[in-house]
Amino acid sequence: MDQDxxxxxxxxxxxxxxxxxxxxxxxxxxxxxxxxxxxxxxxIISVLFKYKMKNLNKxxxxxxxxxxxxxxxxxxxxxxxxxxxxxxxxxxxFEKDNSNLxxxxxxxxxxxxxxxxxxxxxxxxxxxxxxxxxxxxKENFNVYVVLGDGECNEGSxxxxxxxxxxxxxxxxxxxxxxxxxxxxxxNFDIMNLDNLSNKWKSFGWDVEEIDGHDIVKLxxxxxxxxxSEKPKLLVANTxxxxxxxxxxxxxxxxHAIVTEKLYNEAMKExx
Amino acid sequence: MSNTQKYKKAFIExxxxxxxxxxxxxxxxxxxxxxxxxxxxxxxxxxxAFSITIETDDIVDFGSFKKGMDILGKYKISF
Amino acid sequence: xxxxxxxxxxxxxxxxxxxxxxxxxxxxxxYSDLMVLxxxxxxxxxxxxxxKQYPDNYVDLGIAEQNMIGVAAGxxxxxxxxxxxxxxxxxxxxxxxxxxxxxxxxxxxxxxxxLASGLVLGNFxxxxxxxxxxxxxxxxxxxxxxxxxxSLETIKAIEASLNDEESCYIxxxxxxxxxxxxxxxxxFEIGKSIVLEKGEDILFISSGAILSECLKASNELxxxxxxxxxxxxxxxxxxxxxxxxxxxxxxxxxxxxxxHNIIGGLGxxxxxxxxxxKNSPPxxxxxxxxxxxxxxxxxxxxxxxxxxxxxxxxxxxxxxNE
Numbered sequence: 055m056d057q058d059x060x061x062x063x064x065x066x067x068x069x070x071x072x073x074x075x076x077x078x079x080x081x082x083x084x085x086x087x088x089x090x091x092x093x094x095x096x097x098i099i100s101v102l103f104k105y106k107m108k109n110l111n112k113x114x115x116x117x118x119x120x121x122x123x124x125x126x127x128x129x130x131x132x133x134x135x136x137x138x139x140x141x142x143x144x145x146x147x148f149e150k151d152n153s154n155l156x157x158x159x160x161x162x163x164x165x166x167x168x169x170x171x172x173x174x175x176x177x178x179x180x181x182x183x184x185x186x187x188x189x190x191x192k193e194n195f196n197v198y199v200v201l202g203d204g205e206c207n208e209g210s211x212x213x214x215x216x217x218x219x220x221x222x223x224x225x226x227x228x229x230x231x232x233x234x235x236x237x238x239x240x241n242f243d244i245m246n247l248d249n250l251s252n253k254w255k256s257f258g259w260d261v262e263e264i265d266g267h268d269i270v271k272l273x274x275x276x277x278x279x280x281x282s283e284k285p286k287l288l289v290a291n292t293x294x295x296x297x298x299x300x301x302x303x304x305x306x307x308x309h310a311i312v313t314e315k316l317y318n319e320a321m322k323e324x325x
Numbered sequence: 326m327s328n329t330q331k332y333k334k335a336f337i338e339x340x341x342x343x344x345x346x347x348x349x350x351x352x353x354x355x356x357x358x359x360x361x362x363x364x365x366x367x368x369x370x371x372x373x374a375f376s377i378t379i380e381t382d383d384i385v386d387f388g389s390f391k392k393g394m395d396i397l398g399k400y401k402i403s404f
Numbered sequence: 405x406x407x408x409x410x411x412x413x414x415x416x417x418x419x420x421x422x423x424x425x426x427x428x429x430x431x432x433x434x435y436s437d438l439m440v441l442x443x444x445x446x447x448x449x450x451x452x453x454x455x456k457q458y459p460d461n462y463v464d465l466g467i468a469e470q471n472m473i474g475v476a477a478g479x480x481x482x483x484x485x486x487x488x489x490x491x492x493x494x495x496x497x498x499x500x501x502x503x504x505x506x507x508x509x510x511x512x513x514x515x516x517x518x519l520a521s522g523l524v525l526g527n528f529x530x531x532x533x534x535x536x537x538x539x540x541x542x543x544x545x546x547x548x549x550x551x552x553x554x555s556l557e558t559i560k561a562i563e564a565s566l567n568d569e570e571s572c573y574i575x576x577x578x579x580x581x582x583x584x585x586x587x588x589x590x591x592f593e594i595g596k597s598i599v600l601e602k603g604e605d606i607l608f609i610s611s612g613a614i615l616s617e618c619l620k621a622s623n624e625l626x627x628x629x630x631x632x633x634x635x636x637x638x639x640x641x642x643x644x645x646x647x648x649x650x651x652x653x654x655x656x657x658x659x660x661x662x663x664h665n666i667i668g669g670l671g672x673x674x675x676x677x678x679x680x681x682k683n684s685p686p687x688x689x690x691x692x693x694x695x696x697x698x699x700x701x702x703x704x705x706x707x708x709x710x711x712x713x714x715x716x717x718x719x720x721x722x723x724x725n726e
Binding site (some may be wrong): 151160161168169170174175176177178179180181182183184185186187188191209210212213216217221 | 465467468470471472473474475476477479480481482484501502504505506509510597604
């Protein structure tokens with residue numbers, strides 16, 4: 055397929071994800087939503103769901119995705135909708151009573167949600183279990199786990215990080231959505247992560263760091279043949295709330311209400 | 326069956342090994358089969374073979390084929 | 405593994421942990437998709453042979469319990485039969501939230517074996533004892549809790565849990581030369597308690613290695629013309645309320661005995677059943693009285709926590725004479 059067309063498709067997918075994130079947040083009303091962290095990872099999830107991940111509509115050999123930073127589920131639900139797993143009607147139930155789409159993902163294989171996430175620091179271990187399984191059963195699927203940078207405060211992340219190289223999990227791909235903020239402020243002020251890339255490298259991972267909104271760079275990263283036995287870590291430098299003028303780098307949008315006025319402004323911006 | 330034959334048989338069956346492995350130089354942990362679990366199985370076999378109950382201290386001291394014969398002497402088993 | 409009196413004696417002498425290790429060796433021959441995960445405890449769990457003979461079925465995560473549960477859940481989600489094990493306090497408490505999310509909420513099916521629960525490691529202090537595990541896990545939905553009374557029951561419980569649809573926590577108590585409660589082979593069913601003795605005066609309900617003290621107490625009380633029923637409530641969740649209701653109807657007193665805090669464990673579970681009855685006899689809950697005593701041997705801790713048959717008899721008689 056034509057490379058330009060592929061890039062165009064991914065960019066359009068990403069635009070659609072942003073539109074749906076805002077629409078769902080608006081419809082959630084006073085329940086409010088974790089908008090900032092969903093927008094920062096939108097381009098990452100777009101490259102994965104639109105391009106890189108294989109066999110998403112199969113059962114056995116499909117690549118697996120784990121949203122360890124579960125509060126960013128708006129991006130996840132949007133991507134699942136765009137690949138045909140979650141209907142529009144279902145999207146409208148987000149955070150409503152008795153909904154399948156809660157404020158953090160709840161396991162629902164029919165909707166394409168493999169695991170319940172939201173309590174930070176647990177997704178990488180799940181990914182390791184899946185990667186080990188894939189190798190044991192020779193099923194050859196890849197596993198993609200998205201972590202938050204604040205999430206890397208959790209010790210359980212480092213237990214997992216220490217173990218993955220031991221098992222030579224070269225089918226495990228972790229992306230840290232490094233938007234430099236966590237709930238109540240900057241990572242630097244709350245709990246400084248210092249040089250995150252070096253930390254993962256020292257744990258034995260194959261680490262790279264790129265702009266998490268540059269679709270070309272993201273695509274090239276995932277296209278690269280990586281020969282080592284090491285599990286892969288991408289530090290994606292992102293902007294929390296990326297995509298709309300009023301949300302970008304504004305930590306008020308970690309979790310906030312999208313009013314009708316803001317929604318309309320946002321839709322004008324994204325045309 | 327003589328006591329010596331009974332003793333050897335308890336080793337062969339208790340540790341699950343070939344007859345030729347059981348020499349009088351054999352010591353605990355010399356072979357993978359004579360680990361802590363193998364040891365307890367061996368003790369259980371000896372107790373049954375000689376109708377005795379081996380005391381805990383003796384179980385702990387029973388560190389080799391040869392030593393075991395000395396220990397069983399306490400229980401009036403002669404070889 | 406053939407269940408005969410020789411093996412029963414052997415399993416009792418090696419204790420429940422080594423019996424678990426031996427049974428794992430047999431289970432992996434039957435279930436090739438069995439995976440055993442540990443946190444640097446192969447020798448403590450009798451799994452050294454398993455580790456050497458079946459390295460592809462064994463995963464050591466090092467001293468990292470939270471990671472162990474997550475990895476186990478990932479494997480379970482891909483339909484492996486999974487057993488995790490480490491010492492009980494770390495198995496249940498260090499990774500408690502992972503247990504809640506992965507086993508309780510997501511229902512990923514895992515058998516967790518808690519080594520040396522209760523007081524058996526008393527010489528190491530209470531960091532290595534576990535008197536809280538039942539209370540903690542009872543409040544997490546979708547997890548069964550079993551406390552086997554002896555080594556044979558341990559072996560039966562582990563295989564039964566592998567075939568159950570729910571996750572299971574198996575709490576091992578007692579050490580080497582574990583008293584034999586089940587002298588012959590018998591049918592073990594999760595959730596179905598076993599009536600070991602029948603008597604109309606007092607109903608003893610207990611589980612785990614401490615059940616042996618109940619049986620001793622019951623024997624002594626019979627000599628004083630106090631006849632006791634003794635029920636092995638090996639499955640604490642789901643509890644066998646049928647048997648509790650049936651045997652408490654005529655009893656003067658119900659007594660629960662556990663190597664666990666009197667808050668939250670077997671006694672609490674039984675009280676929840678009795679409180680629904682119209683005319684329930686009084687309940688005496690014996691166990692650790694919500695405190696951490698000084699450390700010492702298993703024998704010493706049983707004595708100061710009033711969990712020996714002599715102390716149990718004293719407390720029962722005191723209650724009857726109230």
